[in-house]
Amino acid sequence: MSSSARSSRKKPKVGLFVTCLIDAMRPSAGMAALTLLEAAGCEVIVPESQSCCGQPAWNSGDKAAARAVAIPYLDSFDDCDYVVVPSGSCAGMLAHHLVELFEDAPDLRHRQQALAIAAKSHELTSFLVDVLGVTSVPGQIKGRVAYHDSCSSLREMKVKDQPRQLLKAAGAQVVDLDQADTCCGFGGTFSVKYGDISGAMVDGKAQDVEAQHPDLLVAGDMGCLMNIAGRLSRRGSPIAVRHVAEVLAGEMTAPPIGAGSINSDTNGSDKK
Amino acid sequence: MEVSSQKFNDHVHQAVDDANLKGAMGKLTGALRPNRARAVAGLPEFDDYRDHGIAIKMHTLDHIDRYLEEFETNVVANGGHVHWCADEDSARETILGLCRQYDVKTVTKGKSMVTEELGLNAFLDQHGILPLETDLGEYIIQLRGESPSHIIAPATHLQRHDIAQTFRDAHDHLDPNRPMDTAESLTEEARQELREKYGAADAGITGANFMIAETGSTIIVTNEGNGDLTQTLAKTHIVVASMEKILPTMDDAGVMLRLLARSATGQDMSVYTTLSSGPRRPGDLDGPDSFHVVIVDNGRSTMLAGSEREMLRCLRCSACLNHCPVYASIGGHAYGWVYSGPMGKVLTPSLVGLEQTKDLPNASTFCGKCQEVCPMRIPLPKLMRNLRAKQTEQKITPLKQRVLLALWSSLASRPRFYRFVTGMMTGALARMAGPKRVFTWLPFLGNWVQSRDFVAPEGGSFFDRYRASSSPSSSKGEAHD
Numbered sequence: 001m002s003s004s005a006r007s008s009r010k011k012p013k014v015g016l017f018v019t020c021l022i023d024a025m026r027p028s029a030g031m032a033a034l035t036l037l038e039a040a041g042c043e044v045i046v047p048e049s050q051s052c053c054g055q056p057a058w059n060s061g062d063k064a065a066a067r068a069v070a071i072p073y074l075d076s077f078d079d080c081d082y083v084v085v086p087s088g089s090c091a092g093m094l095a096h097h098l099v100e101l102f103e104d105a106p107d108l109r110h111r112q113q114a115l116a117i118a119a120k121s122h123e124l125t126s127f128l129v130d131v132l133g134v135t136s137v138p139g140q141i142k143g144r145v146a147y148h149d150s151c152s153s154l155r156e157m158k159v160k161d162q163p164r165q166l167l168k169a170a171g172a173q174v175v176d177l178d179q180a181d182t183c184c185g186f187g188g189t190f191s192v193k194y195g196d197i198s199g200a201m202v203d204g205k206a207q208d209v210e211a212q213h214p215d216l217l218v219a220g221d222m223g224c225l226m227n228i229a230g231r232l233s234r235r236g237s238p239i240a241v242r243h244v245a246e247v248l249a250g251e252m253t254a255p256p257i258g259a260g261s262i263n264s265d266t267n268g269s270d271k272k
Numbered sequence: 273m274e275v276s277s278q279k280f281n282d283h284v285h286q287a288v289d290d291a292n293l294k295g296a297m298g299k300l301t302g303a304l305r306p307n308r309a310r311a312v313a314g315l316p317e318f319d320d321y322r323d324h325g326i327a328i329k330m331h332t333l334d335h336i337d338r339y340l341e342e343f344e345t346n347v348v349a350n351g352g353h354v355h356w357c358a359d360e361d362s363a364r365e366t367i368l369g370l371c372r373q374y375d376v377k378t379v380t381k382g383k384s385m386v387t388e389e390l391g392l393n394a395f396l397d398q399h400g401i402l403p404l405e406t407d408l409g410e411y412i413i414q415l416r417g418e419s420p421s422h423i424i425a426p427a428t429h430l431q432r433h434d435i436a437q438t439f440r441d442a443h444d445h446l447d448p449n450r451p452m453d454t455a456e457s458l459t460e461e462a463r464q465e466l467r468e469k470y471g472a473a474d475a476g477i478t479g480a481n482f483m484i485a486e487t488g489s490t491i492i493v494t495n496e497g498n499g500d501l502t503q504t505l506a507k508t509h510i511v512v513a514s515m516e517k518i519l520p521t522m523d524d525a526g527v528m529l530r531l532l533a534r535s536a537t538g539q540d541m542s543v544y545t546t547l548s549s550g551p552r553r554p555g556d557l558d559g560p561d562s563f564h565v566v567i568v569d570n571g572r573s574t575m576l577a578g579s580e581r582e583m584l585r586c587l588r589c590s591a592c593l594n595h596c597p598v599y600a601s602i603g604g605h606a607y608g609w610v611y612s613g614p615m616g617k618v619l620t621p622s623l624v625g626l627e628q629t630k631d632l633p634n635a636s637t638f639c640g641k642c643q644e645v646c647p648m649r650i651p652l653p654k655l656m657r658n659l660r661a662k663q664t665e666q667k668i669t670p671l672k673q674r675v676l677l678a679l680w681s682s683l684a685s686r687p688r689f690y691r692f693v694t695g696m697m698t699g700a701l702a703r704m705a706g707p708k709r710v711f712t713w714l715p716f717l718g719n720w721v722q723s724r725d726f727v728a729p730e731g732g733s734f735f736d737r738y739r740a741s742s743s744p745s746s747s748k749g750e751a752h753d
Contacts, residue, residue, distance in 0.1 A: 020684070023734040024694045025727070030734035031741070046738055051687040057677055059638060061660025061669070065681035072687055151639035179301065183597045187637025192719045193673075194635050196281075199723025200288045200601040201637075230724035233710045258727040259710045 011043040012132075015080035017073075017121075019090045020052035021222035022243070028254040029222065029243035033086040033124055036249050040132050047076035053093040056188050058101055066101055067110075074113040082131065083121040086245050087221045088153025089188075094121035096156050123153055124245060125220060129162040137170050139250030145172040146214035147244065148205075148228060150221035151183050163220060163244050170248055175212045179204070186227040198227075206231040209239060216256075218244040229258030273391040273419065275624050277608030280631035287602040296431050297600050304594040307538025308645065315534065322647055325531050328524045329585040329648060333576065339485040339518045340567065346488025350550030352563035360390045363568045367392065367477070367510060370564055371401050374508045376474040382492060382499040383407035384479025385423055385588065386514045386568055388610040389623070392477075403477075404469055406498035408462050415442045421604030423611060424536055424590045429603045432458065466498070476506035476560070478548075480513035481588070482528060483565070486521045489549040490565060493532065493542035500546050509548060509560035514568050516584040528587060531647040535589040571623040579658050580622040585648040586615055592642035592652060598635060607632060614642035614652045621659050626668050633659035695733050702731035 014037050022030045037044045050073040057065035077083045085091035095118050102114035128134040145167055153159035164174050185191065185201025192198075205228055209217055217232070217239055219225050229241035240260035246252055255262050276283075287293055312318045332339055344354040355370075357363035367390075371379070379396065381387065381403055393403040393414070405414040409427035413420060415438050420426030427435065436452040439461055452458060478499055480490040490511045492499045503509045519525055533539045552559030575584055593599045593613030604612035609629075611619045617636060621629040633656040642652045663669045684690050705711060705728030713721050720726055 018734050020690075020694070023691065024698045025729045027730055027732055027734040027737045031737055034738070046735075048735070049687055051684045051690040054684075057681055059657060059660070060673070060677055061657060061662070061664040062674075062677050062681070063661060063664075065677050068681050068685040072685060151637070151641070155640040155644060181641065183637050183639035183641070185597065185637060187639070190635070190637045192717065194281075194284070195719025195722050196284050196288045197598055197601050197635060198637075198719075201597050202724055204597075204601075226727050227724065229727050230710065230720070233725040233727070234712075234723070254730055255709060258725065259708065 011041055012081045013079065014042040014044050014127075015077040015083045016044055016046045017050060017053070017083055017085040017090060017094065018046060019085065019087045019222065021226070022086060025226065026222055026243060026257065028251060029086055029245050032243065032245035032249035032251045033084070035138065035251060036124070036128060036245060037084060039138050039249075040128055040134050042132075045080065047073060049073050049076045053090045054101070055090065055093040055097070058093065058097055059188060063101060067105065070098065070101065070114075071110065074110055074117070077117055077120070078113075081120065082127065083117055084124055084127045085121060086124040086243065087223075088123045088150045088157045088159055089221050089223060091121055091123040092152040092156035094118060123157040123159050123220060125163040125166055125248075126157060126159045129165060134166070135169060137166050137248040137250075139170045139246075139248045139252075141167075141170050141172050141216070141247055143173065143215035144175050144213065145247070146175050146177060146209055146212050146217045148177065148184065148209070148217060148219035148224055149180055150219055150224045153220055154181060159220065163218075166248050167218070167244070170250075172247070175214055177205075177208045177212060179208050182208075184224045184227050186223040188223065191223075191227060199231075202227050202231040203235075206235055206237065210235070210237055214239060216247070217241045218247055220244050225257050229256075229260065233259040273388055273610055275609050275620075275628050277620060277624075277629040277632055280606060280608055280635065283606035283608060284602050284635075287606045290603075292431060292434070293429055293603050296429050297603060299425075299428060300594050300600050304538070308535060308591060308594065309538075311534040311538040311540060314540070315530070318531075318534065321527055321530050322649060325527050326585065326648055328519065328527060332518060332520060332524075333516070333581065333584055336515065336518060336576065339520055340515060342485040343483050343488055343518055346486065347550065347563075347565055348488075350488050350563070351553070352488070352550045352565065355564060355566045357566055357568050357570075360568075360570050363390050363512070363566055363570065364392065364395050366566055367512065368396070368399055368401075370508070370510055371396070371399075371475060374475060374562065376401060376508065378402045378404065378469075378473045379475045379477050380404050380406050380470055380473040380502045380506060381410070382476070382478035382494065382502045383410050383424075383426065384477070384512055385420070385610055386479055386570075387477065387512050388420060389514075389570060390512070390568070392512075404466075404473065406466055406470070406496075406502050407494070408459060408496055408498075411462055411466065412438055415439075419605070420610070421612065422590060422593060423588050423613075423615075429605060470501045470505045473502075473506045475508040475510055476502035476504075477510045477512060478503050480511050480517050480565075481532065482525050483513055483518045483567075484520075484522055484525055485518060487549060489522075489547045491525055491529075491545065491547050493529070493545050495537070495539075495543040497544050500544060503546070503548055503560065504558045507561045509551075509563050511548065511563075511565045512568060513565065514570065515572050516586075532587050532589050535587070535591040535645065535647040575622050578622075580618060580655055582650050583615070583618050583622060583655060585650055586619070587648060588615075589647060591645040591647065595641045595645045597639065597641070598637070614656075615650075618650075618652060618655045618659065626659065626663055626666065630663065630668060633657075633663070691733060691735055695736070698729035698733070699731065702729045704728075
């Protein structure tokens with residue numbers, strides 16, 4: 001951070017969209033995202049006016065409820081160059097769905113603000129690699145790390161190689177899942193509305209993860225992580241689960257997500 | 273066909289515990305998905321064909337009246353007849369009328385999903401006409417009294433041992449100890465059984481993959497050749513096709529055929545591509561004496577004018593079913609009507625109404641794989657979301673869900689208060705979980721914890737930590753209070 005502060009180039013100003021799941025379930029992942037952005041030379045602000053992106057209501061077909069949730073943060077990123085989201089799913093909501101959500105909004109400013117946010121929103125790892133050209137990260141890790149592609153990251157935000165490149169830069173041996181592009185079965189409210197189907201899907205994903213014998217499973221989306229960690233834990237698997245930002249930032253003091261082994265994934269930054 | 277989509281959750285509950293179904297669904301990951309990937313990779317211009325195909329379909333839908341009339345003119349010029357049917361009743365009566373006109377006692381049938389919509393087999397049976405399915409998969413499920421579980425592979429929910437048992441039961445004139453342990457032996461047995469029936473049939477009924485306006489031809493693709501035998505050996509050939517199967521020209525069909533086979537089975541081309549252009553002419557070696565095309569609307573005109581219009585681009589290739597993780601978990605019967613998988617989740621509510629198909633557009637994670645593999649790039653998740661919005665507008669969405677969403681939205685639209693409430697909840701959960709870090713049971717989350725643990729929150733909130741941190745940028749967010 002000190003080196004970038006000395007740089008004559010103006011720091012890019014980034015608004016961090018924390019996401020409601022990280023705020024409530026995994027503050028460490030949010031702090032790690034902050035570390036990564038600052039280490040890459042960004043000035044980061046975190047507007048208090050955000051809660052959730054509104055996706056649960058939007059995907060339930062309730063436009064009015066989704067707008068109500070989105071309106072408080074619409075003008076919070078006006079003076080940011082970028083909005084960065086440590087989640088492919090919420091980034092997809094901002095970058096692809098917000099415009100449609102507000103396209104016929106009565107208040108014209110809301111339509112303009114939605115367009116502005118959409119144009120500058122990025123998923124965290126793709127922002128680091130594609131926009132900032134980051135090739136090294138603070139974190140260091142050894143061992144087999146499996147990266148799970150969330151569907152929104154993969155298909156809406158075109159995130160595939162970026163997190164893998166950064167994990168390799170941190171020293172990880174990145175392993176790919178056999179059915180890497182198959183959904184884990186989370187799907188937001190789907191996971192509780194259709195528990196039978198969601199359960200069958202996440203069991204398939206957990207088996208796919210186990211087959212690679214990773215020391216650690218990481219992903220960029222808390223929804224998938226809670227889902228897969230929950231199933232791995234139910235299956236009695238020792239595989240540790242973390243948000244990818246924690247590993248890349250080298251902030252792995254919090255125990256893993258779920259009941260995975262605390263020791264299996266700490267052979268990296270924590271021991272160095 | 274009767275709709276049983278209202279019982280979607282009951283169907284699902286049975287399906288996810290069905291080990292035999294799970295085994296059968298292995299075909300998707302083991303063969304259909306890799307086969308498509310190979311076929312698509314083998315045609316570098318595949319995406320250009322997709323764009324071209326979409327443009328053809330959009331143009332055709334914009335001028336569908338004109339092309340359907342041109343098709344009729346050319347069918348009549350070729351000596352055939354066209355019948356326009358607004359709904360399933362009129363289609364059934366028209367087909368029955370044709371059977372009566374030609375004194376038909378037995379019909380052979382090629383695979384046709386629109387005749388499944390009409391429930392045609394049961395209807396003909398009731399009126400003393402024997403329908404005999406000739407597609408191997410359709411033949412198997414007809415023997416079992418089942419409906420198709422897949423739009424191109426109707427018996428895909430079965431394993432080989434199921435089929436062997438079905439044949440042992442149905443073909444009881446054969447040696448009960450005959451070996452039936454290979455796909456070849458099963459296919460050969462079905463072939464022998466079916467062969468003698470083709471010639472005895474009075475009429476052949478097929479569907480159509482495409483109707484070609486400029487020539488008045490219909491096209492079907494098969495891998496078994498059963499379609500050819502069905503339509504050339506019987507005296508009367510009746511084609512039943514839904515109206516959106518129309519294409520302007522034969523060249524257009526060339527584009528669609530390239531997309532269809534690769535997307536469906538991963539073949540470069542289906543084994544048989546059969547064109548029917550009217551009755552047998554003097555000098556023809558074979559062909560039917562009379563040729564009829566029954567064009568079925570059954571809800572398509574309404575779709576054409578509505579928000580599900582893009583669904584009419586569908587080629588019925590089944591790529592969306594084959595790649596859908598929900599379909600792979602529950603099979604096709606769970607959807608409760610003719611069409612299943614992602615395309616069924618949009619098409620079924622569009623054709624039979626939202627009320628009895630509530631769950632269909634909701635039972636998706638919006639993973640987007642269907643749209644990715646669709647040769648016509650139909651935005652299936654968007655169309656499902658549209659249907660969810662219609663459910664909300666018409667208050668079809670369950671009251672409990674609407675109330676919960678309203679509560680949540682009123683909370684989440686007040687970010688500070690929202691964080692206060694979630695902070696209390698996650699704080700309590702983190703303390704309760706303690707060193708175990710997961711919950712194996714929680715009230716109100718029964719559907720989650722039935723199959724997976726609920727991970728405990730880490731404790732504290734991001735915003736608490738952020739405020740407490742000495743990061744130089746920590747004060748700047750407060751500007752937006």
